Amino acid sequence: MSFPWARQYDPKNPFMRWMDEKLPLPRLVYNAVGAGYPVPRNLNYFWNFGVLAGLALVIQIVTGIVLAMHYAASGDIAFNSVEHIMRDVNSGWLFRYLHANGASLFFVAIYIHMFRGLYYGSYKPPREMVWLLGLVIYLLMMATAFMGYVLPWGQMSFWGAQVITGFFSAIPLVGEEIRVWLLGGYAPDGATLNRFFSLHYLLPFVIAGVVILHIWALHIPGSGNPAGIDVKGEQDTVPFHPYYTAKDGFGVGIFLILLAIMTFFLPNYLGHADNYIPANPLSTPAHIVPEWYFWPFYAILRAFTVDLILPAKLWGVLAMFASILLLFFLPWLDRSPVRSGNYRPQFRIWFWVLVLDVLILGWMGGLPPEEPYVMISQVATIYYFAHFLIILPIVSRIERPLPLPNSITEAILRPGKGEQQAPPGMGSEHQPGDPEPRPAGQEA
Amino acid sequence: MVRLIAFLVGIGLVGVLAFSLITGAVNFIADPPQATVEHEFHEEPRDVAFASDGPFGHFDRQQLQRGFHVYRDVCAACHSLGLVTFRDLEQIGFSEAEIDAIAAQWIREVPSVNPETGEADTRPAIAADRIPAVYANEVAARAANNNALPPDLSLITKAREGGAAYVYSLLTGYQNPPAELPAENRPGPGLYYNPYFANLNLAMTPPLTADGQVAYAAGNPPATRDQMARDVSAFLIWAAEPKLEERHALGWAVIIFLIFATALAWLAYQNIWRDRH
Incomplete structure (x- = not known):
């Protein structure tokens, strides 16, 4: 799909014309991420993170394939094979540190991408399917990252696998059988390591496949925008290439600088010291914590401390899964027709409370399960569920949104308010009765 | 319908959580958590600077060689270094x-x-x-060490919170237990009080007992206990991360290149958008 004014692929070179007739792959690329894809012209930097997440996936796959050439998934030698990569393989340390820190930056990009979606209503019609596929990618990423963290077979690998697969044993009646089936034994062992390696290699390609669906689904309605209004005409859009490829090039540069700083100067900052101790089933670490990107969910898991009808552990596991699964229902929980948080004064307040709440959950999830941290996690978990399941449906019913701009072009040009482009979050200053929108290209 | 179910699920989860919270709060007030003795007497690693610290860090080879001598003459009696x-x-x-x-x-x-x-x-x-293992297996290691297992030191500065500062603090941190330490936390037979160790009582015999214990070659600083602890900690940083200098050097080259490339990308972005802003 595309807007009627989208540029058509018109190869000049005879070879490209021949190619276009036989296999129109260049045409596909042109229409997907080239000049043939018209994009709203008012995107802010938060719209860079889809491309950045895609780049992170590519970095993970490339570095991961190199690591897999030197890694051995056997309980006896996995730990030493990682040290072999660090010490004996040419540039092995570089690939391993890139892979480990690349995973963290992948999650940073995904979390910003998701909160962008939450603030600007990217999950709302007509883009529900984009949101749902994105959540599928996120779930696959979590599974992939968890299994990847098990592979070095350090203490946190082993005990993390023990704890996370232990969730399944909370299921009544069949839980223990499921856990044994997943692990291939009664405790994490060589069988676990082998299957996790196999799946850790497989799932990134599944992610890549769902990413294609995600982009396909996005291209049907076209990209959203910070004003949250539909594209009205050609003056509202610019071709993806060169306008957004140029902007993404700058974003990619910043992202790679961050990755380089982490990889070269703080390579173990986000890791855990215990994972440099070989896995030992007879010695439990003092504090078992997952990687930082799972901390909010770990805090939710541990917030349930009382057996009430169901055992506390089962409540925790159910709530942890529910905290992600509820996002699948978000398009039907928030019924406000206004997409952008810029024009939703009440929603905007709750949104920022949610951001703060998730940061607090993350902070608590990394701390040991002691008071008062557990009580703080409980308050934060209450807000997390209340936000999505209670507050959002009510707010979308009672809120009176601010008037929307008539068009994307008007939202940019801010007639009567000076020549500056509206900074994000300032859309509420728009007053009804402002002068009519001017055509594009008149302002400095 | 979706919203009704969501509302009920939400109320349910919030209810269970509120019950957990109230129970926790009542317990917290009735029976406030008390700091454990380990928590009270435990000390964070001391501040100690190494040449390899920071983004410009590099190894002081003289110091690493001295540290190797300390490892060989002292630590190697019990600790292996199997990855080197x-x-x-x-x-x-x-x-x-x-x-x-x-x-x-x-x-x-x-x-x-x-x-x-x-x-x-x-x-x-x-x-x-590889530097040969000290003991044939874990059982032999424990049998020879009062049931304690001397860890391999190859990764020790990466495998402990605090890294080399922790190693240095532990080596220099042996002391007499404070008078107010409860009797059950006092070191038993074969244990030594050391506030930098998590449970305060360490099975490792104080390894650096006298200045000049390791003979340093002429031209080196005097082999005080503090100096030997520093040197062996620096050596163990190298043992855990032998590619550190290569990493720092490549890091600067990559970052300078990326800053340059990003600046160009920004200019290209500004140039392309010039007529649209």
């Missing part, structure tokens, strides 16, 4: 001849097979060997 080979010592400035001598004169031989009989045997180490 003798030839790796070339990286810290030993010559090939020195390494051959170090390997041949190592306090332990390397397990091997007698070429005549095929029976288990040992032979002197060569440069290509």
